[in-house]
Amino acid sequence: MLVTSLETRNLTIRFGGHVAVDGVSCAFRPGELTAIVGPNGAGKTTYFNLISGQLTATSGAVFLGERDITRLSAPARTRAGIGRAFQLTNLFPALSVAENVRLAVQSAAGVHYDMLRPWMRHRELIARADAVLARVALDGKRDAPASALSHGDQRKLEVALMIALEPQIFMFDEPTAGMSVDEVPVVLDLIAQLKQDTSKTILLVEHKMDVVRSLADRIIVLHNGKLVADGAPAEVMASPVVQEAYLGSFGRGRAA
Amino acid sequence: MIMPLSGDPPRSRCLSIALVIIVLVLALAPFLFGGAKPLNVTAKICIFIALAASYDLLLGYTGVVSFAHTMFYGIGSYGIAIAMYGLGPRWGAAAVGLTVALPLAAALALVIGLFSLRVQTIFFAMITLAVASAFAVLASQLSWLTGGEDGRSFSVPEVLRPGFRVDVLGLNITGRMLTYYLVFACCAALFLLLLRIVNSPFGRVLQAIRENPFRAEALGFRTVIHRILANCIAAAAAAAAGALNALWLRYTGPDTSLSFSIMLDILLIVVIGGMGTMYGAIVGATLYVLAQNYLQALMGWVSTAAGEAGLPLVPSLFHPDRWLLWLGILFIASVYFFPAGIVGKLRGSR
Numbered sequence: 001m002l003v004t005s006l007e008t009r010n011l012t013i014r015f016g017g018h019v020a021v022d023g024v025s026c027a028f029r030p031g032e033l034t035a036i037v038g039p040n041g042a043g044k045t046t047y048f049n050l051i052s053g054q055l056t057a058t059s060g061a062v063f064l065g066e067r068d069i070t071r072l073s074a075p076a077r078t079r080a081g082i083g084r085a086f087q088l089t090n091l092f093p094a095l096s097v098a099e100n101v102r103l104a105v106q107s108a109a110g111v112h113y114d115m116l117r118p119w120m121r122h123r124e125l126i127a128r129a130d131a132v133l134a135r136v137a138l139d140g141k142r143d144a145p146a147s148a149l150s151h152g153d154q155r156k157l158e159v160a161l162m163i164a165l166e167p168q169i170f171m172f173d174e175p176t177a178g179m180s181v182d183e184v185p186v187v188l189d190l191i192a193q194l195k196q197d198t199s200k201t202i203l204l205v206e207h208k209m210d211v212v213r214s215l216a217d218r219i220i221v222l223h224n225g226k227l228v229a230d231g232a233p234a235e236v237m238a239s240p241v242v243q244e245a246y247l248g249s250f251g252r253g254r255a256a
Numbered sequence: 257m258i259m260p261l262s263g264d265p266p267r268s269r270c271l272s273i274a275l276v277i278i279v280l281v282l283a284l285a286p287f288l289f290g291g292a293k294p295l296n297v298t299a300k301i302c303i304f305i306a307l308a309a310s311y312d313l314l315l316g317y318t319g320v321v322s323f324a325h326t327m328f329y330g331i332g333s334y335g336i337a338i339a340m341y342g343l344g345p346r347w348g349a350a351a352v353g354l355t356v357a358l359p360l361a362a363a364l365a366l367v368i369g370l371f372s373l374r375v376q377t378i379f380f381a382m383i384t385l386a387v388a389s390a391f392a393v394l395a396s397q398l399s400w401l402t403g404g405e406d407g408r409s410f411s412v413p414e415v416l417r418p419g420f421r422v423d424v425l426g427l428n429i430t431g432r433m434l435t436y437y438l439v440f441a442c443c444a445a446l447f448l449l450l451l452r453i454v455n456s457p458f459g460r461v462l463q464a465i466r467e468n469p470f471r472a473e474a475l476g477f478r479t480v481i482h483r484i485l486a487n488c489i490a491a492a493a494a495a496a497a498g499a500l501n502a503l504w505l506r507y508t509g510p511d512t513s514l515s516f517s518i519m520l521d522i523l524l525i526v527v528i529g530g531m532g533t534m535y536g537a538i539v540g541a542t543l544y545v546l547a548q549n550y551l552q553a554l555m556g557w558v559s560t561a562a563g564e565a566g567l568p569l570v571p572s573l574f575h576p577d578r579w580l581l582w583l584g585i586l587f588i589a590s591v592y593f594f595p596a597g598i599v600g601k602l603r604g605s606r
Contacts, residue, residue: 052474054470054474073473074473074474075473075474075475075476075477075478075479076476078473078474078475078476079476084474086471086474090468090470090471090474091467091468091471092463092464092467092468092471092472093467093468094463094467095460095463095464095467099460099463102460103460103461103464103472103475104475106457106460106461107475107476107477108476111457112457112458112461112477112478112482113458113482113485114456114457114458115452115453115456115458115459115489116452116453116456117456117457118262118263118264118452118455118456119263119455119456119457119460120262120263120455121263122457125457161475165475165476
């Protein structure tokens with residue numbers, strides 16, 4: 001089996017004088033779920049954007065296995081195997097739930113330019129999309145437009161799009177943000193299920209420490225764009241640098 | 257029914273009934289109406305259905321605003337006209353005209369797309385406006401080729417001429433009828449092809465780009481290539497519609513093929529019918545072309561009747577000279593009351 005790992009080397013991006021991500025070197029191994037934590041504005045989402053290609057690094061590199069993908073466009077990185085679920089829900093509002101997922105399925109299947117075979121005759125792809133919808137418990141709403149879903153269901157659909165892409169690297173950006181308490185377990189169970197497949201690499205940005213504790217094999221901490229801690233969850237959470245950088249300033253950020 | 261409709265049925269009983277009536281009337285028009293005008297109107301409806309459907313692929317499905325659609329329509333019209341004028345009234349000439357015009361339209365769309373679809377769509381709209389204006393000037397300047405402002409009248413193959421007659425099962429079939437059915441069949445084929453394209457995986461990606469281009473890219477689609485392809489397909493389809501228009505009129509000139517008012521017609525047809533529905537092109541083109549051709553006569557009738565009945569104000573309000581005003585009011589009303597177009601309205605209230 002092809003096992004791909006993801007690595008960033010000295011990854012840096014500058015916006016004018018502001019260094020949003022500052023020389024982050026980190027390797028992510030298959031079969032491992034890494035939680036990326038840090039206070040608001042630490043550069044977590046920017047780091048994600050640099051990996052999935054929405055932003056291009058000022059310096060440093062991103063490697064997928066042996067391949068340097070630093071200069072690839074976002075679509076090319078997706079085709080190379082990097083899947084991304086966005087922090088702010090990012091769907092196709094007027095299309096139905098099923099159509100949203102089918103788009104991801106057809107991309108994964110490499111069906112980009114088929115113009116003459118109607119969608120309804122791609123039975124195998126339709127079945128695949130339906131299976132993904134069942135996994136996120138949205139099969140009952142397949143014909144509703146995505147814009148009509150509740151916030152929690154939109155979050156699930158967001159995750160469904162990534163699962164349907166069948167990537168090597170899964171990138172979750174606060175998948176449970178704004179979800180009601182009873183909806184959160186659906187998404188967490190899903191992530192736990194994905195972890196079962198040890199050929200996949202999972203990255204998770206998350207604020208809820210209980211979620212991080214229950215899912216993460218490893219935690220890295222970003223602070224002011226720098227990687228300040230990296231290790232097993234218990235060890236990282238106990239370290240003084242994290243108490244100061246993350247919990248300390250996060251607490252102050254909340255209070256301000 | 258599902259097969260030719262590509263899995264995208266009208267999804268509204270009222271719409272289905274309206275479509276069946278329109279298609280039946282268009283299909284039987286040569287036998288239903290006497291005289292030249294009704295057949296000219298129905299032929300124009302057929303051609304505008306295909307033309308508006310090709311524009312809907314861009315505007316309604318891909319979310320790209322182009323003002324160059326008449327340019328492609330004109331390329332098709334001039335392709336047929338110049339070929340038939342130069343090579344004589346032969347089928348081979350029509351084939352030459354088409355084999356030059358369709359790829360030329362697609363290639364031009366490709367070039368415009370490469371230069372401007374990479375950036376914001378508003379820039380693309382401006383570029384198409386500039387290129388279309390330049391093309392219209394060019395067509396009227398190159399009078400040795402295009403006939404300039406006078407355009408080109410040409411003869412068509414004998415079976416398509418008005419004088420041609422043949423008896424089929426006791427029916428007297430004229431060349432005009434044959435031309436009409438050629439136009440009808442080609443427009444139907446173009447429409448079904450476009451319907452098929454928008455309901456394919458490719459078509460779904462176009463809708464995804466319209467809805468959220470950023471996310472479409474994050475799903476791995478090369479949005480620029482999809483936009484450019486949609487632009488090329490729409491251009492080739494518009495050129496085909498233009499070729500049919502030339503064949504029907506046996507004439508091509510700036511006013512019948514390149515005028516900016518045709519661009520406005522197309523835009524209004526798609527908006528009134530319902531963007532991103534394809535069927536909107538059928539309903540929109542039918543209503544629009546009928547209004548264009550018969551509103552004036554209808555108003556004249558109302559005005560005279562009201563005058564004879566001695567009503568005040570009404571005769572001058574509906575004076576036939578004011579028909580454009582009323583056409584405008586009808587458009588404003590239809591856009592105001594049916595923001596999703598007639599098809600959107602019918603589907604919403606099923």
